[in-house]
Amino acid sequence: xxxxxxxxxxxxxxxxxxxxxxxxxxxxxxxxxxxxxxxxxxxxxxxxxxxxxxxxxxxxxxxxxxxxxxxxxxxxxxxxxxxxxxxxxxxxxxxxxxxxxxxxxxxxxxxxxxxxxxxxxxxxxxxxxxxxxxxxxxxxxxxxxxxxxxxxxxxxxxxxxxxxxxxxxxxxxxxxxxxxxxxxxxxxxxxxxxxxxxxxxxxxxxxxxxxxxxxxxxxxxxxxxxxxxxxxxxxxxxxxxxxxxxxxxxxxxxxxxxxxxxxxxxxxxxxxxxxxxxxxxxxxxxxxxxxxxxxxxxxxxxxxxxxxxxxxxxxxxxxxxxxxxxxxxxxxxxxxxxxxxxxxxxxxxxxxxxxxxxxxxxxxxxxxxxxxxxxxxxxxxxxxxxxxxxxxxxxxxxxxxxxxxxxxxxxxxxxxxxxxxxxxxxxx
Amino acid sequence: xxxxxxxxxxxxxxxxxxxxxxxxxxxxxxxxxxxxxxxxxxxxxxxxxxxxxxxxxxxxxxxxxxxxxxxxxxxxxxxxxxxxxxxxxxxxxxxxxxxxxxxxxxxxxxxxxxxxxxxxxxxxxxxxxxxxxxxxxxxxxxxxxxxxxxxxxxxxxxxxxxxxxxxxxxxxxxxxxxxxxxxxxxxxxxxxxxxxxxxxxxxxxxxxxxxxxxxxxxxxxxxxxxxxxxxxxxxxxxxxxxxxxxxxxxxxxxxxxxxxxxxxxxxxxxxxxxxxxxxxxxxxxxxxxxxxxxxxxxxxxxxxxxxxxxxxxxxxxxxxxxxxxx
Numbered sequence: 191x192x193x194x195x196x197x198x199x200x201x202x203x204x205x206x207x208x209x210x211x212x213x214x215x216x217x218x219x220x221x222x223x224x225x226x227x228x229x230x231x232x233x234x235x236x237x238x239x240x241x242x243x244x245x246x247x248x249x250x251x252x253x254x255x256x257x258x259x260x261x262x263x264x265x266x267x268x269x270x271x272x273x274x275x276x277x278x279x280x281x282x283x284x285x286x287x288x289x290x291x292x293x294x295x296x297x298x299x300x301x302x303x304x305x306x307x308x309x310x311x312x313x314x315x316x317x318x319x320x321x322x323x324x325x326x327x328x329x330x331x332x333x334x335x336x337x338x339x340x341x342x343x344x345x346x347x348x349x350x351x352x353x354x355x356x357x358x359x360x361x362x363x364x365x366x367x368x369x370x371x372x373x374x375x376x377x378x379x380x381x382x383x384x385x386x387x388x389x390x391x392x393x394x395x396x397x398x399x400x401x402x403x404x405x406x407x408x409x410x411x412x413x414x415x416x417x418x419x420x421x422x423x424x425x426x427x428x429x430x431x432x433x434x435x436x437x438x439x440x441x442x443x444x445x446x447x448x449x450x451x452x453x454x455x456x457x458x459x460x461x462x463x464x465x466x467x468x469x470x471x472x473x474x475x476x477x478x479x480x481x482x483x484x485x486x487x488x489x490x491x492x493x494x495x496x497x498x499x500x501x502x503x504x505x506x507x508x509x510x511x512x513x514x515x516x517x518x519x520x521x522x523x524x525x526x527x528x529x530x531x532x533x534x535x536x537x538x539x540x541x542x543x544x545x546x547x548x549x550x551x552x553x554x555x556x557x558x559x560x561x562x563x564x565x566x567x568x569x570x571x572x573x574x575x576x577x578x579x580x581x582x583x584x585x586x587x588x589x590x591x592x593x594x595x596x597x598x599x600x601x602x603x604x605x606x607x608x609x610x611x612x613x614x615x616x617x618x
Numbered sequence: 619x620x621x622x623x624x625x626x627x628x629x630x631x632x633x634x635x636x637x638x639x640x641x642x643x644x645x646x647x648x649x650x651x652x653x654x655x656x657x658x659x660x661x662x663x664x665x666x667x668x669x670x671x672x673x674x675x676x677x678x679x680x681x682x683x684x685x686x687x688x689x690x691x692x693x694x695x696x697x698x699x700x701x702x703x704x705x706x707x708x709x710x711x712x713x714x715x716x717x718x719x720x721x722x723x724x725x726x727x728x729x730x731x732x733x734x735x736x737x738x739x740x741x742x743x744x745x746x747x748x749x750x751x752x753x754x755x756x757x758x759x760x761x762x763x764x765x766x767x768x769x770x771x772x773x774x775x776x777x778x779x780x781x782x783x784x785x786x787x788x789x790x791x792x793x794x795x796x797x798x799x800x801x802x803x804x805x806x807x808x809x810x811x812x813x814x815x816x817x818x819x820x821x822x823x824x825x826x827x828x829x830x831x832x833x834x835x836x837x838x839x840x841x842x843x844x845x846x847x848x849x850x851x852x853x854x855x856x857x858x859x860x861x862x863x864x865x866x867x868x869x870x871x872x873x874x875x876x877x878x879x880x881x882x883x884x885x886x887x888x889x890x891x892x893x894x895x896x897x898x899x900x901x902x903x904x905x906x907x908x909x910x911x912x913x914x915x916x917x918x919x920x921x922x923x924x925x926x927x928x929x930x931x932x933x934x935x936x937x938x939x940x941x942x943x944x
Contacts, residue, residue, distance in 0.1 A: 383811075383813070384813050385813045385815075387813070388788075388811050388813045388814060388815075389628075389788075390728055390729065390750060391728040391747070391748050391749035391750030391751070391785060391788060392728050392748070392749070392750075393749075393782075461729070461732060462728070462729035462732065462733070503707070506707065506733075507705065507706070507707065507733070508706070508727045508728075508729050508730040508733045509727070509728065509729050510727040510728065510729075510730075510748070511705075511706075511727065
């Protein structure tokens with residue numbers, strides 16, 4: 191039994207935070223109200239000034255298992271999620287072996303049951319071994335609850351293959367998540383084509399390499415009557431393309447944006463800093479501004495980190511040799527607060543809608559909220575405290591993030607899931 | 619003004635450039651002496667770490683180091699553990715343990731010399747890193763131009779060719795601009811990116827570029843090995859549209875323009891044979907000046923001290939940053 195006193199309750203439906211007491215009994219929210227009586231035996235937490243949010247949900251993470259456990263495991267990845275106030279994730283299938291059959295998916299889900307304190311869902315490949323040639327065994331994966339199909343990390347390059355996959359899998363109620371990139375245009379280097387790519391002497395990847403596939407995959411989805419979800423959009427025109435298709439209303443399209451594409455530009459790469467090397471690449475300030483506008487306007491249905499851990503050795507190589515991606519689970523919620531909520535660029539309602547509710551709706555999962563009768567799935571967030579992202583603080587096995595050793599405003603103090611307190615900061 | 623490394627032109631100050639050019643003048647005077655060696659780097663070791671083929675730069679550095687009485691070791695990449703998959707980082711750890719004083723490095727990956735510099739106490743000299751920078755080439759180019767134009771401010775240099783893949787174009791244009799020289803690029807639209815700095819004029823038409831009235835025409839080597847990706851239809855067409863043909867050479871001679879080229883030249887592509895006999899062709903001067911410039915650089919750098927840190931954008935912004943304070 192837990193009584194949170196004077197918490198400021200956030201919801202997806204209103205920017206107003208309601209100050210209230212919240213009583214949690216046996217993993218359920220039993221009562222919400224002002225000055226609730228303290229039941230006997232209840233633990234009381236003074237939540238004054240803190241925001242109570244539903245647990246976040248990240249629909250785009252790389253947990254690297256099986257095959258790359260030196261970067262991350264299901265255990266370390268899910269602990270990083272809890273550390274960042276995230277109570278559910280969807281793994282991408284670019285593991286080794288790739289998650290392209292019922293066998294590999296079953297192994298991961300089985301492992302996740304024992305090794306994670308939060309629900310871990312997985313996507314499945316569109317094609318065998320993500321090679322873009324033969325369809326993966328889609329129905330077998332569906333039987334294990336896989337909803338999302340993606341060859342993430344690469345585009346399913348042959349449009350005929352993707353169209354057939356869409357025609358086939360849509361009948362099973364599955365949807366497609368697209369990593370959008372024309373490989374012949376993008377080249378192997380995760381760097382935006384522009385002033386910085388010229389200065390650094392590296393062949394850049396033009397935004398049109400991404401935009402062409404965004405448009406292509408939505409057209410294919412329309413032809414197949416499928417639902418396509420566009421992953422990690424990085425460019426202004428990519429966002430505008432999605433906006434236009436959504437305005438037509440004759441195709442089911444959803445889209446996500448990653449915090450790093452809202453926050454950083456290619457200029458942050460500076461002197462070849464590999465913590466800013468990711469794919470799609472960081473683009474320009476105009477792109478950042480447009481993505482933020484798109485998020486506020488609802489063009490993006492969800493925020494997702496694309497949490498991509500790599501070992502320090504890998505990231506300490508030169509920019510060309512270093513792998514793409516940064517970690518995000520430990521840092522996402524605090525960074526969203528620091529850069530957007532605290533300065534008033536958007537409210538907690540947007541965070542809850544785009545990083546908790548909509549990602550779960552995408553995956554056809556129940557959506558938690560701070561309401562009487564709901565299962566307890568919540569995060570207590572201190573807006574006045576600070577978090578310093580030291581190596582010791584972060585729970586991910588890898589710490590390839592631009593936020594390393596930085597202090598940002600905001601702190602995840604408490605994470606509750608059902609009857610379990612998954613995280614409780616000492617400062618609480 | 620002490621520096622441990624020479625990694626790029628972008629971070630060099632004008633005073634440092636002037637100093638190196640002046641030092642190079644002094645070293646060049648040595649070449650006329652019967653004994654061309656001085657003991658400036660006696661007891662010091664210079665390691666040549668070339669991951670890419672090189673004739674001019676490699677031999678030029680080697681001659682420069684030996685004329686300063688340094689001991690030169692060639693790291694044989696072809697027969698090293700690198701072929702067994704040893705990473706550059708592991709190689710650097712090995713080299714650091716050897717306590718070499720100078721490492722001259724060439725690699726196809728941009729930024730890699732900087733990465734090495736941050737992991738060793740040796741002075742690292744970038745002898746070309748991909749399409750990023752080639753600082754000693756830029757210095758010798760500037761030195762060569764300054765021999766003809768003692769005050770180069772206001773002169774115009776037209777750089778022709780594959781700007782996209784050229785570290786020479788990047789370094790030389792940056793350095794010349796620091797000396798007050800006006801720079802323009804000319805080449806096929808596929809090889810002259812739209813994103814060149816605004817301070818550099820961008821031409822895709824030879825006649826328009828010549829109407830800009832350059833004093834020096836700097837030809838870049840066409841990298842024929844890149845022709846598997848067609849940046850232009852054929853070398854014949856390139857020569858006709860952007861090369862110095864016999865007809866164009868006549869015009870260049872009439873106007874008294876100088877011609878430069880970092881070498882090695884592709885005859886019949888960027889220039890016709892007759893260019894090599896043109897009295898104002900400075901290609902041989904560039905090779906000769908490469909030695910004195912590299913002597914100046916080796917003599918100037920100071921090995922040892924702390925490993926420099928990578929200066930990330932965020933670190934630079936840490937105080938009073940718009941990024942960190944909403």
